[in-house]
Amino acid sequence: MISIALPLLGVKMRIVCIFIVGCSMSRILVVDDDVSLCELLEVVLKEEGYQVSSVHCGESALSYMEKTSVDLVLLDVMLPNLSGMQVARRICQRFATPILMLTALNDEQSMLEGYQAGADQYIGKPFNVAELLMRIKAILRRVGLERQRQVIYKTVESITDKLSSLPLTGTEADLLSYLVQHQGIVISKAELQTEVLKKELSPFDRNLDMHVSNIRRKLVEAGLSKQHIKTFRGKGYSYLDTSSRE
Template sequence: MTRVLLVDDDVDLTSMLSQYLVREGFDVSTVHDGEAGVSEAASNDYALVVMDIMMPRLSGIDALRRIRANSAVPILMLTARGDDIDRIVGLDLGADDYVPKPCTPGELVARIRAILRRTKTGERFDGSGNARALQAGYLMLWPGNRRATWRGEPLELTGTEFSLLEVLVRHSGQLVSKQEISLQAFDRPLARFDRRIDVHISSIRQKLGTRPDGQSWIQSVRGLGYQLLED
């Protein structure tokens, strides 16, 4: 069974979500503060962590920062705020997605499954027995095991960053709309005022550095989308 960790100080909500996830076939553990969430995420092998932002002892943002220092486990953030700052900061630190509260259990399960689909491991091979790779200039991606290299060196990416970069690599040299990126990377249409893609692209740009001319390897066309340059 797929193991999921729920971290939220709302005991009633956690209980309700846990029961629903169990019925959907997940193996669920729950804790109720950020400190316990960090400890539990580090000590056990979870496929995904669902974590609230507003919690006692340690906020979800600080807990996310600590988990990301040692683990690439997919993390889905829950937020009751309408404040975009928390959402953007959380994603910039390496969260894979967020769900505004209140949310239905069905929506949460759909988001969890979407994240697990795009972070699922398992080598894929071509006819010669070699793992299939995607290449765009200095960038190499192996979708089968979610591995990436840049100029021959390992490139550390979160699960969501890998999914976004995979879309751009598959359309290398072409302008890809943010709507299309959202559909291919997140399995859903882009919501109005949703800045997730912009935040993740900013993080990827920092990891790739700049071209010899000082420009980014990922070009943006305001209001339209992004384009990955090969050289």
């Protein structure tokens, strides 16, 4: 990290640059009528690895977001025409983009109004660059995790729909259900035999293996991997999700 003293940002005509090496491809939109501050934030954030654009009024911000996907908005409260609070409300109505408010109005009432308008975080001017970057990273990390959860949820939902539509016999359905309920856990053949097939396991009984083989075949026919049901030699079977395939 190469840095030049920059304790606080947001004080006009008293701004010096900081260069921090980082990496990210997130797109940040800076909305502030202070052109000098916008230019500096662009330098700082681009050096951190972000894609950055800046506009100087609320109308331009909303117009930009209609055309371009944005991961985070740095929004000043005191803007010409539309106030930052109004812009925040409109962003929340139209988009699912997080907002970090930057403003000299850092009293408790203003902060409360900012959060009520839809701000995810609120930082007062003048602000510390390191704190700003930390907050940006925290917001984007949360957004990234939420997107991952949504992808995982949709994947699981899709798999669940396919599983529920498999043409299974009653015993096969009970067996698959038992394995799914204990996902990621190796279930012994003896347990599956007694809990699902309702009889003790005998040395030459291949009934359980036959049911597992049939389920795997039907999984493949439905476009799923037969490796959802994994054999652990000498131990038993386990149901694995898509991220655990081998």
